[in-house]
Amino acid sequence: MKEEVRLIIAGPRGNMGKEAVKLVDETEHFVLVAAVDSKNNGKQLRELPGMPNIDAPVYDDMKTCLEEVEADVLIDLTTPEAGKRHLELALDHHVRPVVGTTGFTDSDVKRLREKAEEKEIGAIVAPNFAVGAILMMKFSQMAAKYFQDVEILEMHHDRKLDAPSGTAQKTASLINEVRPFKKQGHPEEKEELIGARGGEVEGIHIHSVRLPGLVAHQEVIFGGTGQTLTIRHDSMNRQSFMPGVKLAVESVLQLKTLVYGLENIME
């Protein structure tokens, strides 16, 4: 039998939070001990609409929650600003953070990794928990050895706060690990409409589409002489992310540093 893992979920009413609550409820050795929600302070989780029958106190403040509740792991699925604050507070209270919230910069990751190492506790920040998305990024990194010209098109639902997506930024940085810098397009290219060429991460253009009806989709398009290669991933629903969340919760217990990206813990 696996050892019991006591969890806090931040953002339980959100698209991802709801699925994470279900995951914890359905996993035998996971126990939800509290939730942190921007609303509903003082209630029990089961009192919130659509929640399973779980007796776990709801806090609107992470610090109070961490002071009052004994937990092993925090799953954070909130907003970029809250996610960073929650991760830091969790480290301060010796609770291991598993953060799916996007919006972390390289310097945030560096600073938080130093803190995790200083405290000798594990943390995982994963811009995408879907196994297929991790493979899309890895295949893109492989392809970048052979194709230097590449653009990223990421497409998401219109409730998303951050652009570009965390996945698109992570894809660009994985590609840049193997691709020498290249200024793409015509040397005299001129943007007649600001933003027409998208955003740029070290020479890689990223284009963000936001539409109702979409969930989470990305195409990495490579171009070479007389050919293109498109590597595409689609998440059709948020259940696609949950096996990755489970893997991260189980893996973070063994770590003593901050790991950025699920690819670093997948076998």
Ligand SMILES: NC(=O)C1=CN([C@@H]2O[C@H](COP(=O)(O)OP(=O)(O)OC[C@H]3O[C@@H](n4cnc5c(N)ncnc54)[C@H](OP(=O)(O)O)[C@@H]3O)[C@@H](O)[C@H]2O)C=CC1
């Ligand atoms: N890593 C991955 O695989 C994935 C990551 N994501 C990321 O996860 C995050 C959440 O996405 P999603 O579920 O779609 O977003 P939602 O907007 O649906 O949910 C966010 C939830 O967090 C709550 N919240 C906001 N601030 C706080 C706070 N300070 N304390 C507690 N709760 C708070 C919101 O409450 P209220 O509405 O009242 O503000 C809301 O219920 C985003 O950053 C997104 O990019 C999404 C999908 C996959």
Ligand SMILES: O=C(O)C1=N[C@H](C(=O)O)C[C@H](O)C1
């Ligand atoms: O907000 C979302 O929905 C998603 N966010 C993550 C990102 O920014 O990459 C992961 C996935 O794309 C869904």
